[in-house]
Amino acid sequence: xxxxxxxxxxxxxxxxxxxxxxxxxxxxxxxxxxxxxxxxxxxxxxxxxxxxxxxxxxxxxxxxxxxxxxxxxxxxxxxxxxxxxxxxxxxxxxxxxxxxxxxxxxxxxxxxxxxxxxxxxxxxxxxxxxxxxxxxxxxxxxxxxxxxxxxxxxxxxxxxxxxxxxxxxxxxxxxxxxxxxxxxxxxxxxxxxxxxxxxxxxxxxxxxxxxxxxxxxxxxxxxxxxxxxxxxxxxxxxxxxxxxxxxxxxxxxxxxxxxxxxxxxxxxxxxxxxxxxxxxxxxxxxxxxxxxxxxxxxxxxxxxxxxxxxxxxxxxxxxxxxxxxxxxxxxxxxxxxxxxxxxxxxxxxxxxxxxxxxxxxxxxxxxxxxxxxxxxxxxxxxxxxxxxxxxxxxxxxxxxxxxxxxxxxxxxxxxxxxxxxxxxxxxxxxxxxxxxxxxxxxxxxxxxxxxxxxxxxxxxxxxxxxxxxxxxxxxxxxxxxxxxxxxxxxxxxxxxxxxxxxxxxxxxxxxxxxxxxxxxxxxxxxx
Amino acid sequence: xxxxxxxxxxxxxxxxxxxxxxxxxxxxxxxxxxxxxxxxxxxxxxxxxxxxxxxxxxxxxxxxxxxxxxxxxxxxxxxxxxxxxxxxxxxxxxxxxxxxxxxxxxxxxxxxxxxxxxxxxxxxxxxxxxxxxxxxxxxxxxxxxxxxxxxxxxxxxxxxxxxxxxxxxxxxxxxxxxxxxxxxxxxxxxxxxxxxxxxxxxxxxxxxxxxxxxxxxxxxxxxxxxxxxxxxxxxxxxxxxxxxxxxxxxxxxxxxxxxxxxxxxxxxxx
Numbered sequence: 001x002x003x004x005x006x007x008x009x010x011x012x013x014x015x016x017x018x019x020x021x022x023x024x025x026x027x028x029x030x031x032x033x034x035x036x037x038x039x040x041x042x043x044x045x046x047x048x049x050x051x052x053x054x055x056x057x058x059x060x061x062x063x064x065x066x067x068x069x070x071x072x073x074x075x076x077x078x079x080x081x082x083x084x085x086x087x088x089x090x091x092x093x094x095x096x097x098x099x100x101x102x103x104x105x106x107x108x109x110x111x112x113x114x115x116x117x118x119x120x121x122x123x124x125x126x127x128x129x130x131x132x133x134x135x136x137x138x139x140x141x142x143x144x145x146x147x148x149x150x151x152x153x154x155x156x157x158x159x160x161x162x163x164x165x166x167x168x169x170x171x172x173x174x175x176x177x178x179x180x181x182x183x184x185x186x187x188x189x190x191x192x193x194x195x196x197x198x199x200x201x202x203x204x205x206x207x208x209x210x211x212x213x214x215x216x217x218x219x220x221x222x223x224x225x226x227x228x229x230x231x232x233x234x235x236x237x238x239x240x241x242x243x244x245x246x247x248x249x250x251x252x253x254x255x256x257x258x259x260x261x262x263x264x265x266x267x268x269x270x271x272x273x274x275x276x277x278x279x280x281x282x283x284x285x286x287x288x289x290x291x292x293x294x295x296x297x298x299x300x301x302x303x304x305x306x307x308x309x310x311x312x313x314x315x316x317x318x319x320x321x322x323x324x325x326x327x328x329x330x331x332x333x334x335x336x337x338x339x340x341x342x343x344x345x346x347x348x349x350x351x352x353x354x355x356x357x358x359x360x361x362x363x364x365x366x367x368x369x370x371x372x373x374x375x376x377x378x379x380x381x382x383x384x385x386x387x388x389x390x391x392x393x394x395x396x397x398x399x400x401x402x403x404x405x406x407x408x409x410x411x412x413x414x415x416x417x418x419x420x421x422x423x424x425x426x427x428x429x430x431x432x433x434x435x436x437x438x439x440x441x442x443x444x445x446x447x448x449x450x451x452x453x454x455x456x457x458x459x460x461x462x463x464x465x466x467x468x469x470x471x472x473x474x475x476x477x478x479x480x481x482x483x484x485x486x487x488x489x490x491x492x493x494x495x496x497x498x499x500x501x502x503x504x505x506x507x508x509x510x511x512x513x514x515x516x517x518x519x520x521x522x523x524x525x526x527x
Numbered sequence: 528x529x530x531x532x533x534x535x536x537x538x539x540x541x542x543x544x545x546x547x548x549x550x551x552x553x554x555x556x557x558x559x560x561x562x563x564x565x566x567x568x569x570x571x572x573x574x575x576x577x578x579x580x581x582x583x584x585x586x587x588x589x590x591x592x593x594x595x596x597x598x599x600x601x602x603x604x605x606x607x608x609x610x611x612x613x614x615x616x617x618x619x620x621x622x623x624x625x626x627x628x629x630x631x632x633x634x635x636x637x638x639x640x641x642x643x644x645x646x647x648x649x650x651x652x653x654x655x656x657x658x659x660x661x662x663x664x665x666x667x668x669x670x671x672x673x674x675x676x677x678x679x680x681x682x683x684x685x686x687x688x689x690x691x692x693x694x695x696x697x698x699x700x701x702x703x704x705x706x707x708x709x710x711x712x713x714x715x716x717x718x719x720x721x722x723x724x725x726x727x728x729x730x731x732x733x734x735x736x737x738x739x740x741x742x743x744x745x746x747x748x749x750x751x752x753x754x755x756x757x758x759x760x761x762x763x764x765x766x767x768x769x770x771x772x773x774x775x776x777x778x779x780x781x782x783x784x785x786x787x788x789x790x791x792x793x794x795x796x797x
Contacts, residue, residue: 316593360639378692381727522737524733526754
């Protein structure tokens with residue numbers, strides 16, 4: 001630096017400044033703690049020349065300066081010479097001086113003794129000062145390394161001079177600054193990663209990733225190509241031109257694209273930067289892949305919804321196409337029966353009804369599966385619905401008994417859905433009741449209504465009880481002559497949708513199968 | 528616009544327009560209705576129905592849901608844009624279908640195919656009973672706490688939409704058309720339920736109680752839906768801008784109808 005080639009200077013002159021520096025250095029290190037250094041360090045400009053100047057002007061500065069005007073090697077050499085040569089020279093001078101003395105024979109040995117003692121003292125002193133001079137900067141560097149280890153990257157070691165220690169300190173400072181910069185980059189990358197959601201779509205994420213890359217790494221430009229990286233030729237590095245960098249976007253082992261960017265020509269690009277960029281690219285790759293998968297899932301969802309809607313349309317169409325002719329059949333049979341009573345017309349009407357109920361049951365099943373059942377909570381007296389449902393079955397030859405103990409309590413239910421349940425249960429009672437009496441009792445209990453529908457058949461076999469309400473379940477003892485096997489399943493689901501339930505009553509001797517429908521109910525009071 | 532309902536519906540046979548693409552059903556239903564003394568016209572699709580509307584409004588339309596050219600829903604919306612004609616949708620779609628919700632806004636009622644003629648006739652009569660009633664189509668504000676949007680089958684209670692059942696909204700319709708006046712339980716019974724439903728007054732009582740749970744801030748101290756014990760019910764507006772006495776005779780809050788309310792003195796308090 002300003003001191004020029006110091007080795008040419010005289011040893012004595014050097015010793016003056018050295019001693020000064022050593023004394024100051026010693027003073028500084030002896031009472032300045034690490035914390036103080038950290039605190040004051042931030043206030044001091046790390047530029048060498050300025051420190052040098054300040055060092056000369058204000059000896060009170062507590063800042064630990066590493067390096068000095070002299071190269072470390074020079075100082076070491078000077079110190080060693082001083083330690084070895086000075087006592088020798090002094091000894092020589094003393095001898096010369098002693099020989100001139102009149103009483104040389106007697107004084108020489110004493111002088112020699114004195115000289116040896118002095119030399120020893122000087123050597124010890126010089127060695128101590130030398131050690132202090134040498135270890136001071138090393139301690140400062142050690143302290144700085146400790147700071148870095150503790151995470152403080154912002155306090156550089158103040159550098160003076162350009163000796164080996166100063167270079168060491170400078171490279172430490174650079175390292176810390178690089179680390180700090182990469183930390184910042186990493187922070188931005190992390191922030192970018194956290195804020196990107198796969199919901200945003202790949203285009204948005206790509207835009208976001210290139211923006212993040214530019215900000216975090218200081219690129220001039222950045223782009224992401226979703227192509228095989230092998231197909232993108234590497235750009236040549238031309239000195240003085242913006243430097244091209246690239247990183248592959250990966251998702252697992254798959255290379256899904258490449259990030260291409262340009263760095264200002266003045267910026268360095270090191271291995272660690274590249275590593276960081278690759279980490280960044282890997283994250284971008286993963287989130288792009290996630291977004292792609294998400295988009296695919298979304299598309300599939302949309303497709304499923306479309307299919308579902310199409311299925312609904314189809315079922316509506318089927319229903320319409322079946323129910324419309326049934327409507328006509330039924331209505332004409334009714335009309336004819338009004339003019340010329342004929343038992344067969346009644347059968348036509350009932351069978352048309354039956355068919356249309358089955359169609360509706362199938363529709364209800366598909367609706368159960370898509371969760372689209374929304375029963376209305378209307379007020380109704382179940383006894384009337386039971387009687388009507390029984391009449392709709394048109395099985396006059398089978399005895400039927402309805403006992404209403406509801407005391408006027410009204411059920412809260414969906415008329416249409418309750419009708420479906422009652423049809424299914426009464427139909428079952430007729431089917432499995434071996435033409436015996438079908439018995440319905442209605443009770444009001446605990447704020448609910450219970451409708452128990454019992455037949456006179458053999459009851460439900462023990463083995464069938466467990467899976468009776470499963471879909472397509474049919475009594476094992478029954479031949480699969482008719483019925484869809486959906487009746488009980490649909491009925492239970494409908495009851496539950498209405499806030500009630502459907503249960504199979506325990507077997508009782510002398511009674512066939514008995515099912516109970518539970519429905520929410522209200523007392524029939526004016527208010 | 529003179530609504531067809533403004534003429535007394537019972538003085539002459541109710542006019543019904545049937546819109547269905549299935550000729551068998553169309554003729555059959557027309558026959559059945561004519562036998563019962565209704566005046567019936569038919570159209571085989573939506574376009575024809577709209578052409579017929581130009582010639583004169585019926586009292587009621589029966590519209591098939593699924594038709595070529597213009598489906599029942601579109602037709603019903605088209606009609607509602609022109610006049611508040613009551614519409615019964617006849618459809619293979621039952622209440623559980625997602626499309627059934629869409630019908631709420633445009634149809635007074637819907638009957639699933641295959642219809643039971645006595646059932647359908649009962650529904651027709653129930654709808655015809657509301658002819659002459661005038662209730663704002665959009666929103667009827669009854670106070671800071673309550674507004675009704677009956678075309679959507681919703682009550683807005685303290686800012687939150689509460690779904691009403693079809694019966695609840697029919698009863699509220701009848702009460703809203705007589706805002707501030709008592710409507711008898713018998714009338715409500717006839718307006719809420721079809722004859723075929725074997726309903727008795729307890730249906731009205733229970734439905735009213737449940738309705739009060741839905742729309743009143745404090746169901747035990749109702750401010751809108753009042754019981755006239757032994758007589759019937761009354762729907763009233765609170766903090767009505769119209770004075771408590773009969774100074775401003777013609778408007779209930781939010782009422783857009785131009786017809787003057789005949790007895791607005793009773794509008795405020797029981």
